[in-house]
Amino acid sequence: GAGVSQSPSNKVTEKGKDVELRCDPISGHTALYWYRQSLGQGLEFLIYFQGNSAPDKSGLPSDRFSAERTGGSVSTLTIQRTQQEDSAVYLCASSSTGQNEQFFGPGTRLTVL
């Protein structure tokens, strides 16, 4: 594809529900990142995948958050039992290696009512 794509673009859910956010990285990119952008917190790192290596989960805010990357391509970020403080824009990025320029998708705006 031409760039990183994310779906859905917007998601409104009720507190306590589970949500899944999807990221399709640029074809051939081995590194994939999830970030979160919320008011008052700026942009913060969540999780990083590089090839077949174990992911770096150091940025996940709680055990309600998890992510997987299947076949080294598409990634899904799952938030269980959503809380209002999870409301934010979730951004995905990819790069050709772990060291190069990161390219971002348009984000998913999550609103938890």
Place this chain on the structure above:
Amino acid sequence: KQEVTQIPAALSVPEGENLVLNCSFTDSAIYNLQWFRQDPGKGLTSLLLIQSSQREQTSGRLNASLDKSSGRSTLYIAASQPGDSATYLCAVRSHGGATNKLIFGTGTLLAVQP
């Protein structure tokens, strides 16, 4: 712990002016620094990437410089246009460690008045 600061938080200039956005970071051991722009409700668009061994990068009307030893980077925009209005973010990737995460500044909101 790496911290990234951007000054000013907001800037308004008339069209045609040259301007400078500032970014500072506390740990000079960085691998690279990346400048992005973000339009309202949109994702991030990469503008320039400077490796730690480089002093500057240029793309069109944009020029980014890096002084790693002093922990500073500047983004120079020449002959500003209303279409340059956006939030500008700088981000650093710290050297070492297993992760390649970016640490972001809080951004500069730029408004170019026609």
